[in-house]
Amino acid sequence: MKKLVWVFMALLSGCGSIDRQPIPLLSSHGAAAPDCRDLLVDYEAYAYMDAKAREGFRREVRQQWALTRNSCEQLRLALVYSQGDSTQRARALKLVEELLESGNLARYLRAQGLALLLRDALNRERKQLLHSVQLQHLLYKQQARNQAQARALEDLQTQLRQLKQIEQNINEKEQSLIPPATNPLAPGAAPHPGGG
Secondary structure (H helix, E strand, O other): OHHHHHHHHHHHHHOOOOOOOOOOEEOOOOOEEOOOOOHHHHHHHHHOOOHHHHHHHHHHHHHHHHHHOOHHHHHHHHHHHOOOOHHHHHHHHHHHHHHHHHOOOOOOHHHHHHHHHHHHHHHHHHHHHHHHHHHHHHHHHHHHHHHHHHHHHHHHHHHHHHHHHHHHHHHHHHHHHOOOOOOOOOOOOOOOOOOO
């Protein structure tokens, strides 16, 4: 999200001071067409609001768009949502994609450029997030495999200890069955014949 703020801040600084009045552009019919007003100004102001002010501003922009269904208000709402949590950024991406597909911004050159920039930034972020989720999923799978292997190794070591204990028990039983006179390891046994 901070990257988006810096991208739009850079765009703001590159534009110099933003005139809050519509910028006349030539439409396809040759007549002057206004551009969307205050988009970046509102975007910047929203970035510095506290949580309560943001909520009120977001509600106001959402209501404005619901009432007018104006393309500029839709882009304004997308810009506001782009500074929210992942759910709001997903809404922002949906709004801006719908807006660009509709072609309703074609007469607002600066707004259309801003919408394209916003869409690309949100798409990049979504792809990075998806990649991060996939990597996290692989990490969890690898951790589960490692834990399973560690448990299997522990089971094998337990079985090996049990086998050694069984072997030791068998050896002790065999030693106890050999009579002491013939058992060279038993205490008090006769010396081995042929021994020196």
